[in-house]
Each structure stands twice: as structure tokens, then as C-alpha cells.
Amino acid sequence: MNERDNRESWFSEHPGNLKDELKGRIENSLSGFLRGCLVGLLVLLQFAIIIILPFILQNVTIYFYIVLEIFSIILVLNLVNDNRSPSYKIAWICIALALPISGHIMYLLWGKPDSKKKIERDILRIMRHGFSYAIHDKQTEEEFYLENPSQRRISRYMSNEGFPLYKNNQIDYYPMAEDVFRVIFEELEKAEHFILIDFFIVAEGGIWDKLYEILVRKIKSGVEVKFLYDDFGAMIRTEKHFKRKLEQDGFQVRVFNPIHKYTDKLYMNYRSHQKIIVIDGNIGFTGGFNIADEYANLVERFGIWKDNAIRLKGEAVWGLTITFFQMWEVCGGYTMVDYNKYRPTAQFPESKVYCQVISDGPANNPNNPIENIYKQMIYYAAEFLYITTPYLIIEDDMKEALIAAAKGGVDVRILTPYIPDKPHVKLITNYNYGYLLKNGVRIYEYTPGFLHAKTIINENSGVVGTINMDYRSFYLHYENGVWICNNEVIQTVKEDLVSAMEESHEITYEEWRSRPFFMKVKQAVLNMFSTLM
The missing domain is CATH 3.30.870.10 (Endonuclease Chain A)
Incomplete structure (x- = not known):
């Protein structure tokens, strides 16, 4: 045969x-688990060495804390003058205040903007080779702009970020x-x-x-x-x-x-x-x-x-x-x-299904095109905006964009899991419901189980890909997706999301407010570390 x-x-x-x-x-691989544990221990060792220094150097403790105060001032000055989002800065200031020693270490390792600049510069230089093959067809663009004038701005933004517009697709x-x-x-x-x-x-x-x-x-x-x-x-x-x-x-x-x-x-x-x-x-x-x-x-x-x-x-x-x-x-x-x-x-x-393949990653920080594409899709929604995401950990400007759309008469709905894969992230996801629910955004939890789909659609276009609505996807992970502009495809996706919502539980603001007191306390503490999750 x-x-x-x-x-x-x-x-x-x-x-x-x-x-x-x-x-x-x-x-599960025991060797993989042990390798992960070894790396984790090496990281913890870095924290431990500095944390125990004051006890080893008891005679110079006062000098240690003077240095710590100086570092705190430098950290705050760095953050105030950083061009990243206000919620990002506030989160790091809170971490540094709550954890005066390990918080500084975490900032130096995770948060300091120039701590990984050489690595990121090397990555961007390598990726530029790939962008040289991304040929933009001006005729396709002009044809698309004439047919879809409302999508001209977002499409042009993606093109300027290195993501060409393609036609003649089947999805x-x-x-x-x-x-x-x-x-x-x-x-x-x-x-x-x-x-x-x-x-x-x-x-x-x-x-x-x-x-x-x-x-x-x-x-x-x-x-x-x-x-x-x-x-x-x-x-x-x-x-x-x-x-x-x-x-x-x-x-x-x-x-x-x-x-x-x-x-x-x-x-x-x-x-x-x-x-x-x-x-x-x-x-x-x-x-x-x-x-x-x-x-x-x-x-x-x-x-x-x-x-x-x-x-x-x-x-x-x-x-x-x-x-x-x-x-x-x-x-x-x-x-x-x-x-x-x-x-x-x-x-x-020949086909009128237009697409742009988008990608992103931490080498772009803090100017991440995918986050901006999501915001533009929210801004341009006129009738409906449906989002599916397993994790909802978004910054204030994204929340305000969603609320502005809802208050402007757009049917804004977000679908998240009922059964989580990461309970601590579920707590922060739930914590983010409140302000959105209070201001007209509808939120559903997929009761059959865990929803892992990553989708955003409005009446004109949509993105299907790997992108979660959280800090990790927008800033820490390399992601990809396909932006689609075609009414028939968007309608197919919409029908699926509506069907999923019909078998989900819609969360009300009153229900969210009545959650247990101990849960509220845990959420408030965890939210301080949301940029790390």
C-alpha cells in the first residue's frame, strides 16, 4: 500500500x-520538571543573596538602608519619566513599596526598560530581515480603501508597522x-x-x-x-x-x-x-x-x-x-x-477576503502594535464588539476604551472561562469585571468549562490568533494573529461567539459586588502584581 x-x-x-x-x-517529564525547578532555584537564589545581606552585614545595616532609599528614589524617578502606561508605573511603585528589597530586585530584572535592551536590539535586527520580504501592494491597498473607507486608518496603521494587506484569500x-x-x-x-x-x-x-x-x-x-x-x-x-x-x-x-x-x-x-x-x-x-x-x-x-x-x-x-x-x-x-x-x-x-497577518513581542516594548490594533478595533466599533479571552488583565486606557464604546451605544460583550486553568489569574480577571460591568460592558463566563479562544470582532473586521487580553500577551510574549475584513467570515465568527454566550452565565454588577470579603482582599493583593502574571 x-x-x-x-x-x-x-x-x-x-x-x-x-x-x-x-x-x-x-x-509529564520528570527531567523537564527538574530542569524548571533548577532554573527557579537559581532565580530564587539571586533574590535570597540580597535579602539576607542586611543580616550578614549587621554593622552596616544603616548604610544598607540608606542605599536602599536612594535606589527607591531612583526607581520612582525612572518610572515617572518612563513612557509606558500609568497603570504599569503605579504597579511597580506599589511592588517596590510593599517589598522594599525583593521589589527592587524584581524591577531590575523584569521592569527596568534598559535591562534587556541589547537582547531586544539583536532580535529586532534579525526580524528586520524578514520584514524586507513583506512587499506592500499599493494597488491592493487603494482598492481596499475605496471598498472599505471605514477600515482605511487601521489597515494603513498595520501596513506602516510592516504588515502588508493581502487579498484573494479563503478563510x-x-x-x-x-x-x-x-x-x-x-x-x-x-x-x-x-x-x-x-x-x-x-x-x-x-x-x-x-x-x-x-x-x-x-x-x-x-x-x-x-x-x-x-x-x-x-x-x-x-x-x-x-x-x-x-x-x-x-x-x-x-x-x-x-x-x-x-x-x-x-x-x-x-x-x-x-x-x-x-x-x-x-x-x-x-x-x-x-x-x-x-x-x-x-x-x-x-x-x-x-x-x-x-x-x-x-x-x-x-x-x-x-x-x-x-x-x-x-x-x-x-x-x-x-x-x-x-x-x-x-x-x-480572486477573492474579496482581505487579511493582514500581525505579530508582536517584547522586543517592541513599549510600542506594541497589537495592543494598538486592539484599541483601534474598539474605537471603530459602531454596532457591536465581541471579545473572547481566557485572561482579562487590562490597563486603564483599554478599560476606558471599552467603556466609551459601551456608553456610545455599542453592544460590548466579553466572554471568559468559568473553570480557570490558573486560579490566581482567574481572581484578577474577576477583579477587572467590576468597573466594566458598572459602565455598561456585558461579561459572560463560559460555564461548560475553560474558554481558551482569543478573538476580537466588530461589525467590520476581526482578529483570530494567539493574543490574550492581558499584560503578558501585550508586553511579554511573542504573539501572532490574522486581521480579517470580510462580512461573511465575521458573521460566521459572530454566530459562534453568540452560541457560546447562550450557554454561558452573564455576570451582573450586583453579583460581582456580593463576592466574599476574603476574595476581595486576595484580589486587591494579587492585582498589585498583575503586570507579572
Whole structure:
């Protein structure tokens, strides 16, 4: 039986639910856990050394505290003159006041704007190579502006940030990750030239078993497979020699930001949260899902896991290809790639589905284009604005934008999980409800389980991708998404979100106010550290 017969046989025999076809499991790697613990201990050691210094140097304690006071003044002056958001500055001042020793250390490691400037400059320099392949078609832009004058400003902003506008696209939207994985398997089987894969979390299990089996066969048939993943996202859920085994099987593998590499600066806190699959330059996938069985509900962790994704076929796939190779080159140092080898191999039919592939990361701080794109989508909404996010930890200006939209008559709704994956982050998410609810924003909790989808849509356009509505996505993670302008696609996404809200619980302001007193206290304390979560 040849490869094509194998493919057709498997899919003809497995037409139904993935849960009936693949055996889900959760595996944890002891070596990965120990590696994480070791790095964590090294970080804690940095804190401990300075914290115990006053006790070791008792005779000079007064001088130590004088120096500490001087550092506090310098920290406050730095923050006051920083061009980042007011809520960011206030949070760091509170941390420094509440934790006079460790708070200063945390600021030096996490918050100081120039603490990682050299690393970020190097990353931006490498990424500029990728942007040189992002060709802007002026004719497409002018055509789009004439057809969609209300979207001219936001589209032009994205173009000026290096994200070209593409037409001639076809987009299929998938409301659950199990829906998209079946299509991914089918499309991978058709690959003839190359496959590009980039994920935050890679976990061994039923999904990985099937994906791995397909990729190994494709490599043996001559298909080039480049596989990129985040070290933190994979180390606990994969075996000790995971990378080495893949390389022995013919994969080209790179790992983003090994967690032990920058323990002195905690750059390990900056992760690649991107999710991208590109097949022959013609088909692309992105969304909130990762390569793990819980995302496809093969195993249950937090009730029903709702994610979403899109399959993109058309000119915009080139934007996903560029985003992939930018991160690939960042992980490879100074080894540059000829992107032209990975251009689309198909001709795409004419289509009025316009897209711009967006990406972002901490190297851009504090001027993050994705956060500005989200704000503009809020500002330009006239009829409705629907958002799904597993974490709602937003700054004051974003809250004010949402409230201004609601008070202006826009139907503003936010959908978050009922069952959280991180209870402490759920507390801060809930804490952020109050001001929004009081001022007309409607908030729903997805009662079947954990909602992990990352979506924002208004009546004209939307973004589906990897971006959470929180500080970590806007400032600490490398993210990606696809901005879509097409009424039919937006209507499909809207119908899914409305359906999810119908099986969710709408939180009222009175309900939020009546939460237990002890919960309010915990939320107030945790909120002080919201920029670190």
C-alpha cells in the first residue's frame, strides 16, 4: 500500500469525532520538571543573596538602608519619566513599596526598560530581515480603501508597522480545536514541498502521536519539515531527548529561548506564544490551540475546552510564512534564510477576503502594535464588539476604551472561562469585571468549562490568533494573529461567539459586588502584581 492509500484509508475509516479515534493522555517529564525547578532555584537564589545581606552585614545595616532609599528614589524617578502606561508605573511603585528589597530586585530584572535592551536590539535586527520580504501592494491597498473607507486608518496603521494587506484569500473558521486538528491532519498529508510548524506548548499524547506519524512519513517522502517550539511550553510535557529524537528522524528543529539561558536577567519570562502551521506556502493555520490533547478534548482538564482557529488559503499565507521565519532566525542567531524558497506554489482565485497577518513581542516594548490594533478595533466599533479571552488583565486606557464604546451605544460583550486553568489569574480577571460591568460592558463566563479562544470582532473586521487580553500577551510574549475584513467570515465568527454566550452565565454588577470579603482582599493583593502574571 503506498502513502496515498495509507492517507485515504485512515481518513475513510475515521470520519467522526477525534475523541473516538485517538487515545488522549497527559504525560509529564520528570527531567523537564527538574530542569524548571533548577532554573527557579537559581532565580530564587539571586533574590535570597540580597535579602539576607542586611543580616550578614549587621554593622552596616544603616548604610544598607540608606542605599536602599536612594535606589527607591531612583526607581520612582525612572518610572515617572518612563513612557509606558500609568497603570504599569503605579504597579511597580506599589511592588517596590510593599517589598522594599525583593521589589527592587524584581524591577531590575523584569521592569527596568534598559535591562534587556541589547537582547531586544539583536532580535529586532534579525526580524528586520524578514520584514524586507513583506512587499506592500499599493494597488491592493487603494482598492481596499475605496471598498472599505471605514477600515482605511487601521489597515494603513498595520501596513506602516510592516504588515502588508493581502487579498484573494479563503478563510475557514473552526469553533473548536478538535475540528481544526482533523483538517490539519488532512492538509499535512497533501504536503509536497515543505511544512512549517511553530507552537508554544507541545505535549506528547494522542494528537502528537498522529501528527508525528504523518510528519515522519512526509520527511521520508522528501518533504522538508521545520519544527519550532518554545522551551518553557514543551519541557514538562515532552521526553528528555525530545529535540534530539526529532532531529534523528529528519526534522529541522529550533527551540525558542531555553529557560536556563538568561537566568541573570529573567529574559526567560519572555516566551514565544505563537501558533503557526504553513503547508507548501499555500495553506496556513493559526488560533489559540496548542499541540496537546486537552485542547481537542481528548482528555478533560477543566471541563469542556473551547478554542478556535482558522485555516487560511491564499496570498496572506505569505504573512504567516514571514512570521514563522522571523522567529526561526531569532532562534538560529545569525543564520539567515532565503524566504523566497518558501513562497506559495499555487495560484489563488480572486477573492474579496482581505487579511493582514500581525505579530508582536517584547522586543517592541513599549510600542506594541497589537495592543494598538486592539484599541483601534474598539474605537471603530459602531454596532457591536465581541471579545473572547481566557485572561482579562487590562490597563486603564483599554478599560476606558471599552467603556466609551459601551456608553456610545455599542453592544460590548466579553466572554471568559468559568473553570480557570490558573486560579490566581482567574481572581484578577474577576477583579477587572467590576468597573466594566458598572459602565455598561456585558461579561459572560463560559460555564461548560475553560474558554481558551482569543478573538476580537466588530461589525467590520476581526482578529483570530494567539493574543490574550492581558499584560503578558501585550508586553511579554511573542504573539501572532490574522486581521480579517470580510462580512461573511465575521458573521460566521459572530454566530459562534453568540452560541457560546447562550450557554454561558452573564455576570451582573450586583453579583460581582456580593463576592466574599476574603476574595476581595486576595484580589486587591494579587492585582498589585498583575503586570507579572
